[in-house]
Amino acid sequence: MKKILLIEDDLIMRENISELIELTGYQVEVAENGMVGVEKTKTFLPDLIICDVMMPELDGYGVLYILSQKPETATIPFIFLTAKTEKEDLRKGMNLGADDYLFKPFESTELITAIESRLKKNDLLKQQYSSGSDGVHEFLNQAKKVVSLKDIKEKSYAFSFSPKEYIYKDGEHVHFVYYIEKGSVKTYRYSDDGKEYITSVYNEGQFFGFQPIFEERTYDEIAESLEATELTKISKEDFLTLVYENREVAQQFMKIISETLSSKEQDLMLMAYSSVRKRVSKKLQELLADEDEITLLRTDLAKLTGTTKESLTRTLTEFKNSKIIKTEGKKIILVDRKKLQKMDLIW
Template identity: 45%
Template sequence: MTKIVLIEDNHEMRENIEEMLELADYQVLSAENGKIGLDLVKRELPDLIICDIMMPELDGYGVLYYLSKMPETRAIPFIFLSAKTERTDLRKGMNLGADDYITKPFEEMELLEAIESRLKKRQRFEAIMDSDDKWKGFQDAVCDLTGLDDLKDNGQIKSFGKREEIYFEGDTPKWLYYVKEGHVRSYKVTRDDKELVTGLYGAGEFFGYIDLLSQGAYNEFSVAIEGAKLALIAKDDFEKLILSNKDVSINFIKLLAGDIVEKENELVSLAYNTVRKRVANALSKLYLKYKEGLAERVEVTVTRDELASMVGTATESVIRILSEFKKDEYIKTKGSLITILDYPSLRDYRF
């Protein structure tokens, strides 16, 4: 049975929530103030914590602060309950590492849905950690398990048109970007004015964090491919969360490590693979970025010049190889639209 610790100083409120949770088949352990609640959590190690903010002895912020310092408790999902509705109060809780923030009064289903959502996200994270490929899904895990979930939802939303630049090389980083819709590519420009793609990002992915964390200027360009809707998270908010929440820091370190591994693989591919193999790899990567659900055929919008910049070759070579892949029925083309028909063959292409 799922174990929940409830920390609430109001006796009537505490009893009502206990009854509600027990009827939903949760085991509930309760405490009337933050100090008792802190000891209870350390002793019982529950699956989830629900905590009021304004309490005697030790307030909710203090409870979360101390729990975040202990390895055995800092990853337990934490939901704040409070009558405080100011945005600064919400931000303070999220910066400390809370997973959710529910204002009083609230509907029964609002709390139950929040609990179910946080437990499912924790289970998904644990499944990722138990899998052979721990990099897969970390973008969602980072977002779901920390205050980034709320930062991206409350961030400034901005839409970019087709081929519209998002930032330029040399610009000062001000935002962490989160893709809500569409696709984005980052690229470098060589001395002879040729583009080389350095990254592709789809819905649910962060980008721009490497230069943001390095405190330097952007060392690449970024552009919306067919158009994109982005959430812009302010640099100060992101840095506060990184510094105050170890889970966020650890997961972004893992994302950075994953980026390094991917870049190393791309360098090996450029050095040793044939142009045909590199085109096949690029199309496979686009397939995974654009794939939705169980669809076997995937349409991607990419110009021949953009594909050449991904592969690191001349546009003429890409046009010739696409023609060959079309004859082999791996793809079909119509203008800049490429429909990938046979992903396994492209993925496993050898020469």
């Protein structure tokens, strides 16, 4: 049975609403003001909160703000009850993260419909999605059902890129968020003396290009495909609608991209503290995760591992002598995956 917390200071209104909700089949807990409501949320852990705006002790905006700061309560669907004379404050509540508004007086069917709608949407977006291609597409399809996108056409577009083809350049305005269906992409900048240095490498199943959208800036690096690559593009407008129009959508998306961010941090830590041998081993394991061979310029691999071309060449020679890999021109062929993994233990 779903649990609903009703926070309302008017006794008659509180009793009438709670009786209606209980008759509909929900478990109800009531609170006579905002302070009590916040405390009861911690112990009752409702599936949905219905809250009056104007109350003594702590008003509805204060309740929503406090609950939004705690991970365990931040995504509980929140419906405000308010008088029509307070309509001008609607934007304030929505900006704080309210999911819906009901203006007093309202019909019983309006309240029940609002409750059922919000609970259904919340259940849809509580699903866990993997960071792989299937998980991402399932997430986008579910998000379309939840978020109001009547005026938005298809959300994603598929594009193919040849090896070493530009995806975007520094200084360009942002139009898309990118998801890698197949292949890999590097992002890089040029130093003052004209040398290229790689900032990140993104592989199949990862998002990239979304940071400038949140920071409202142009790209500050170049993105280029390392091999034949297939990307799904999500338009900037659709991406922002997905993220900002529903808190649960935003939370699910952040869970998916957190793997990308975590991987990037791990690369930086590895580059800072590991030996050349270990860095090369880690990067080869990553690049050869689903393949037995890759084609990559030695200069690019050196940049990816944060070492010089000479040091990389010596390490690859060592790996060849140990019969871990073999090379054919630009091609690196995996011979013994277990031996390559054991190189992680050598500092």
